[in-house]
Amino acid sequence: MWPKKNQLNQDLFAHPANRTASVKVCLSSIPTATDFEDPAQFESEGVRETSAEIPLGLLALAAVLEEIGVVPQLVDSNQWYIEYIHCSAARARSSFSQYAAERLAALDADLYGFSTICNSYPVTIQTAQHLKQLRPGAVTLLGGPQASVVDLPTLRHFPFVDYILRGEADRSLPEFVTRLAAGLSPDTVPGITYRRAGEPRRNPDAPMPVELDDLPLPAFHLYPVETPARSIPLELGRGCPFGCTFCSTNDFFRRRFRLKSPAKLIREMELLTDRYAAEYFDLQHDMFTVDRRRVVAFCEVLLASGHRFRWGCSARTDCVDAELIELMARAGCASIFFGIESGSARMQKIIDKGLDLDESRRNTELCTRHGMRTTVSTIIGFPDETMDDVRATVSFLAEGLREPEMITQLHLLAPLAGTPLESQYRDRLLLEDIYTDFSHSGWVQADRERRLIAAYPDVFQNFYAIPTPHLDRRYLQELREFFLRTSSRFRWMLAAWYAGCGDLLALFDEWRAWSRALVPHQRGCDMRRYYAMWGFDRDFVRFLRARPAESRSEFESVLLEFEEALRAVLRVDTGDAPPSNLKVLESDMRLGLNPHVYVLHLASDVTRVVELLRAQQPADASIYHPAIVATRRVTEDEIEVIKISPLAAEFLELCDGSLTVDEVLHRFEARCTPVGTLTAWEIATRALQKAYKTKLLRAYTTQADNVTGGRALAGVAL
Amino acid sequence: MAKEKTGKKGGTYGINIELQRELTPQEADFVEKTLEMTASALRLHLKEDVAKEKPTKPGPVRPPR
Numbered sequence: 001m002w003p004k005k006n007q008l009n010q011d012l013f014a015h016p017a018n019r020t021a022s023v024k025v026c027l028s029s030i031p032t033a034t035d036f037e038d039p040a041q042f043e044s045e046g047v048r049e050t051s052a053e054i055p056l057g058l059l060a061l062a063a064v065l066e067e068i069g070v071v072p073q074l075v076d077s078n079q080w081y082i083e084y085i086h087c088s089a090a091r092a093r094s095s096f097s098q099y100a101a102e103r104l105a106a107l108d109a110d111l112y113g114f115s116t117i118c119n120s121y122p123v124t125i126q127t128a129q130h131l132k133q134l135r136p137g138a139v140t141l142l143g144g145p146q147a148s149v150v151d152l153p154t155l156r157h158f159p160f161v162d163y164i165l166r167g168e169a170d171r172s173l174p175e176f177v178t179r180l181a182a183g184l185s186p187d188t189v190p191g192i193t194y195r196r197a198g199e200p201r202r203n204p205d206a207p208m209p210v211e212l213d214d215l216p217l218p219a220f221h222l223y224p225v226e227t228p229a230r231s232i233p234l235e236l237g238r239g240c241p242f243g244c245t246f247c248s249t250n251d252f253f254r255r256r257f258r259l260k261s262p263a264k265l266i267r268e269m270e271l272l273t274d275r276y277a278a279e280y281f282d283l284q285h286d287m288f289t290v291d292r293r294r295v296v297a298f299c300e301v302l303l304a305s306g307h308r309f310r311w312g313c314s315a316r317t318d319c320v321d322a323e324l325i326e327l328m329a330r331a332g333c334a335s336i337f338f339g340i341e342s343g344s345a346r347m348q349k350i351i352d353k354g355l356d357l358d359e360s361r362r363n364t365e366l367c368t369r370h371g372m373r374t375t376v377s378t379i380i381g382f383p384d385e386t387m388d389d390v391r392a393t394v395s396f397l398a399e400g401l402r403e404p405e406m407i408t409q410l411h412l413l414a415p416l417a418g419t420p421l422e423s424q425y426r427d428r429l430l431l432e433d434i435y436t437d438f439s440h441s442g443w444v445q446a447d448r449e450r451r452l453i454a455a456y457p458d459v460f461q462n463f464y465a466i467p468t469p470h471l472d473r474r475y476l477q478e479l480r481e482f483f484l485r486t487s488s489r490f491r492w493m494l495a496a497w498y499a500g501c502g503d504l505l506a507l508f509d510e511w512r513a514w515s516r517a518l519v520p521h522q523r524g525c526d527m528r529r530y531y532a533m534w535g536f537d538r539d540f541v542r543f544l545r546a547r548p549a550e551s552r553s554e555f556e557s558v559l560l561e562f563e564e565a566l567r568a569v570l571r572v573d574t575g576d577a578p579p580s581n582l583k584v585l586e587s588d589m590r591l592g593l594n595p596h597v598y599v600l601h602l603a604s605d606v607t608r609v610v611e612l613l614r615a616q617q618p619a620d621a622s623i624y625h626p627a628i629v630a631t632r633r634v635t636e637d638e639i640e641v642i643k644i645s646p647l648a649a650e651f652l653e654l655c656d657g658s659l660t661v662d663e664v665l666h667r668f669e670a671r672c673t674p675v676g677t678l679t680a681w682e683i684a685t686r687a688l689q690k691a692y693k694t695k696l697l698r699a700y701t702t703q704a705d706n707v708t709g710g711r712a713l714a715g716v717a718l
Numbered sequence: 719m720a721k722e723k724t725g726k727k728g729g730t731y732g733i734n735i736e737l738q739r740e741l742t743p744q745e746a747d748f749v750e751k752t753l754e755m756t757a758s759a760l761r762l763h764l765k766e767d768v769a770k771e772k773p774t775k776p777g778p779v780r781p782p783r
Contacts, residue, residue, distance in 0.1 A: 404759040488763040570764075584732035596764065607758035614759060634761065641760035648753045661733060678745045686749050689735050694755050 023181045025070055026109035027062060028127075029055035030144070031077035031120045034096055035442035038529075042085055044637075051078040054225060056233040056284065057144065058115055059218035061173055066219060068174045073107055074222050075100075095448065097123055101130030109138060111180060113165075113173070116144040118248075118416060118462040119439045122449040125158055125459075132160035139180065143169050145252050149418035151193035153458040155200035164193040165206075167252060168238070170215055172206040208254060212237060213264045220272065228277035234268055236260060236285035236313060244341070245351045246379065248416040249286050257287070259294050262301035269309050280334065281311040289315040292324060299331035310334045312373075317360035325363065329370035336367050337375040343396025344389035347382060352420075361399060368403040376400050380480070381413035381436070383425060386470045391505045394483065398498035401491050402613050410483045412436035412476060414462040422461050429457060429464035433524040434477045439463050443532075444525040475512075477524060481531035482508055489537055493544070493563070495613050496555035514543050541567055554619035555609050562606040562641075566631070569598045582699060585692065589699040591664050592657035596633040597696050599644070599652050602626065607643045632696055642694065647672075651687040655697055661688070 033051040036042045055076070062072050077100065084090050084099050094102075104112060104127070112131060114124050128140045141163045147154060148166040155161060163186065165172055172191045179186045187194045191206030209215060212235070225232070237259035240250045265283075272278045289295050302309065312335030313328075320328075328336075340360055341353050348355050367374040378393045393410070400406040414436040415422040415429060422429075431454055435445065439462045453460040465473060483504075486494055497507045512519075518539050520526035530536055541563050544556070552560070593599075605627035612619065628649045634640045644652070650671060654664045665684045672680035691697045741749065 404761065491762065492760060583736050584734050586732050587730045607756075607760060610758055610760045629758075630755070632757075637763050638761055639764050641758050641762075643754065643756045643758055645752055645754040648755055651753070662730075665733070675748050676744060677742070678748065682739075683749070683752070685733055686738075687753050688733060689738065690749075690753055690755055692735055696755070 023070055023111060023177055024107075024109040025065060025072040025111045025113065025177060026075060026104060026107050027058050027072045027113045028075040028100075028104065028115065029058045029077045030115045030117050031081055031096075031100075031123050032117075033078040033081045034120055034123045035440050035445075037085070037446070038443055051082065053231075054220070054223060054233055055115065056218055056235065059220055059223055060215065060235065061113070061143075061169060062219035062222050063216040064170050064174050065177060067216060068178060070174075070177055071222070072113075073109060074219075075104065075107075076223070095126070095446070097126035098130050100127045101134055104131050105134035108135075111139045111141060111177065113141045113143060114147075116142050116146040118146045118414070118460075119441075121146045121150075121460060122452050125154075125161070125452065126448070129158065129160045139163065141165060141176070143173070145248060146417065148252060149248065150459045150461075151202065152200045153456065155193060155195055157456050157459060162194075165189070166191045166193060166202075167205055167254070168208050169206070170209050205254075208238075208256060210256075210258060212258055212260045217268055217271065220275070225276050227275075228279055229272075231280045231282050232272050232276060232278045233282040233284055234265070234272070236265065236283040236288050238285065240286040241290060242287065242316070242352075243420075244353050245420040246341070246382075246413060246416065248419050251418060253286070257290050259285070259288075259291065259298075262298040265298065266301060266305050266307070269311075270307070273307075273309070279310065281309060283311045283313045286314060287316060287319070288313040289319040289324070292319065295324060296327060299327045299333075302331045308332060312336060314339075316355070317363045318355055320363050320367075322363075322366055325366050325370055325372075329367075329372060333372055335373040335375075337377065338364055339377050340364075340396060341377070341379050342382070342385075342389065343378065343393035344385075345392075347385060347389045347393075350384050351382060357396065361396070364400060364406065365403060368405040371405065373405050373407065374400075374403070375407040375409060377409040377411065379411045379413050381465070381468055381471065381473065381476050383421070383466045383468055384470075385468065387505075390471065390476070390479070391503065394479070394504045394508075395498070395502070397483070397487070398494060398504045401487060401495040401498065402616070404614075408483075408487050410480050411438050412473075412480055413466065414438040415464060415466050417459075417461045421466065425466045426458075426461070428467055429461060430467060431457070431464050432473070434465065434473050435463050435524070436465075437480065443529045474521070474524075478512065478519070478521075478527060478531075479505075479508055481528050482511065485531045485536055486540065490540065490563070492610055492613060493556065493559045496553060496559055496609070499555065499613060499616070500553040510547070511540070511543055514546065515539060538567070554623065555613060558602075558604040558606055558609045558623050561602055561604055562600070562629075565600045565602055566598065569600070582692075585661050585688070585699045586701075587660065587662035587665075589661050589701055590657055591655040591659060591661055591688075592698050592700065593652065593655055594633065594695060594698050596631060596639050597652075598631045599649055600629050600631070601649070602629065605643075607641060630696055632694065642696075648687060648691070651684075652691060652696060655691070661699065664688070 033047060036047050058074060062074060065072050080100055080103060081096055084096050090099050114128060116124050124142070132140060139162050140160060142154065142161055143165040147164045151164040151166055154164060165176060169191065172189050176186045176189045176192065179189060186192060188203070190203055193200055193202045195201070239253035239256040239258050241255045241257050242250060269281055309332045311332050313333065314337040317338050317340065338360070340355065341351060342348055343357060345357055348357065364374050364376055376397065378397060380390050380393055397408040397410060400408050415425060453463045457464060494504060498504050519530055544560050545564070603626055605623050605625045606629060607627065608623045612623065628644050628646060630642045630644050630652060631639045632642055651668050654667055665688060668687060669680045669684040672683040674680050692699070
């Protein structure tokens with residue numbers, strides 16, 4: 001229902017010249033973090049990174065509103081969720097949607113706009129409902145991918161949603177706000193879905209912006225962008241001309257491929273670098289490389305500009321080639337995403353993706369060889385899929401494991417609203433506890449959301465499943481969780497297995513049979529939790545050891561020795577490594593190993609195994625040389641294995657937190673033999689320098705400071 | 719790099735991590751081999767790492783290392 005004029009801000013029309021400026025608009029970002037309620041999950045790096053993403057779409061809309069004199073209030077829903085999750089009183093009192101609604105109401109806006117996507121749509125709907133109860137006079141407006149395709153049922157079922165602005169709203173949102181400010185009904189705004197006599201009606205689509213260069217820079221200045229900014233999203237262009245049956249974004253942009261001009265992009269990158277010291281640009285476009293000529297032009301202009309921006313983009317493997325990949329890498333492309341979807345040639349045809357998988361293998365590998373972090377995303381659970389197709393998909397991913405820069409993703413199909421697949425199976429969708437990671441990444445979904453989803457299948461299709469007559473969906477979900485964990489934690493073991501027998505599903509099947517009593521299968525959420533936690537790592541190593549020795553390949557045996565050696569020393573380190581950028585280490589400082597630094601003496605050379613697997617070479621005698629390795633934390637949750645010499649290991653073993661710099665150097669000096677002009681003292685200080693610069697060591701002033709450091713003092717053995 | 723007094727603390731000395739005497743090629747080779755600390759491609763996740771994949775939309779998930 002359109003609010004009466006006197007229900008809006010009373011001074012709205014006092015100054016005609018400032019009409020739009022007097023409309024109080026609040027735009028709320030997509031709550032991507034609300035999937036995660038369990039603190040163990042919420043604190044994970046992946047969730048935190050996702051939560052910290054800058055809401056580009058919202059800032060783009062804020063910018064076009066600024067052009068008409070409206071400065072919207074922007075709400076970072078994820079930030080609010082973080083505050084909510086850490087406030088036990090708020091959690092005890094209300095759901096997040098109630099909490100968010102109360103805070104939104106306190107902003108006292110006339111118009112509340114919500115960005116929507118499928119997985120947070122239940123939260124958005126509930127927030128709008130609570131908000132309407134608190135602020136019945138305010139207008140609630142939804143936009144974005146999900147509301148655009150379920151506009152009619154949303155308005156039919158949820159009276160607290162006033163309007164839906166479909167598709168690209170760069171032009172229609174300012175028009176909507178202008179009419180609102182003028183006290184006019186926005187029912188004539190192109191692209192709007194509204195109610196007349198209680199029934200939802202659609203206006204024709206709004207004209208889409210063709211010249212993206214005409215759009216203003218997103219309103220980054222309205223958002224608390226950290227400086228230096230690790231990653232800033234920037235729109236490269238819009239529109240994918242392809243018609244994959246599972247994809248919803250192609251229709252959102254009406255399959256009209258558009259790109260910003262290279263000059264405009266580079267100006268924006270320069271500006272954002274100056275303003276936020278941007279280290280990396282996440283250049284967003286569903287399918288950047290569809291027009292090779294323009295990609296080449298972009299890269300060449302970038303190279304000619306002399307800037308050394310680092311950026312990432314999305315592409316199709318049939319829209320790149322060796323020459324283009326080399327050029328993109330040279331122009332700063334450091335990260336690339338490929339939706340492969342299926343490793344089965346048969347499924348490629350069925351889902352209208354149509355990739356040549358040999359070409360996909362070649363080009364993804366080429367990207368990694370050029371140093372690009374290459375994400376390969378696949379989906380299982382298509383209705384026509386058979387186990388042979390699933391096996392082919394898993395094999396495709398397994399081949400990528402030998403490339404360290406390859407990130408492999410395995411998702412369960414979600415029937416996204418408005419896609420050809422969803423339309424075809426709309427009457428046969430199933431609601432079960434095996435919901436896809438794409439729709440909900442948390443371990444458990446709140447009952448109130450499940451009830452909402454069950455009540456309105458025509459709004460929340462993505463939480464349902466398409467029947468898979470040839471596949472057991474519980475098997476698929478467990479396979480997905482197994483692969484997610486093992487490919488990050490036991491990547492090289494998987495690569496070794498695949499190199500040996502060429503069938504990763506055989507490993508999963510064997511594991512599944514062995515672990516039947518260990519894995520909680522009764523509820524999907526418990527199973528997902530199990531695979532995400534340490535207990536799985538422990539059980540998986542036990543499983544590998546329990547297998548008959550004769551069934552293990554040489555690579556697997558060496559990797560297993562490494563895993564067991566690591567498990568024997570692994571502890572929970574609760575703290576962060578201290579700064580390791582001291583220029584001078586004082587002689588009375590103590591030396592300890594950094595968190596996650598372990599020195600392992602192995603009977604065989606695990607790093608050589610990795611080299612051979614990468615090179616697709618068979619095992620040889622070199623893997624049986626005794627080796628010493630040290631582990632080192634490279635990111636918050638990732639460790640790297642460093643091969644070290646026996647002398648370097650001796651040095652590290654002196655650094656147990658009990659000795660000072662002076663004591664370590666003198667003891668080590670006594671073990672060193674001068675070589676030529678190099679004195680034993682110099683060898684000792686070089687060892688100190690190398691170990692410190694490699695971030696294996698920490699130096700601290702007193703024993704009391706070593707609360708997070710050396711192994712001797714750290715946490716609980718696993 | 720020398721074992722020298724820095725005067726920063728009474729009776730102590732400092733080891734400067736940055737300032738080093740330039741080694742001859744033979745010395746550098748010796749240090750490299752006897753004090754080897756070479757990163758391998760073997761990396762693994764150690765945390766309880768849920769949601770490693772971006773949950774909402776595909777894309778180049780993270781900036782490269």
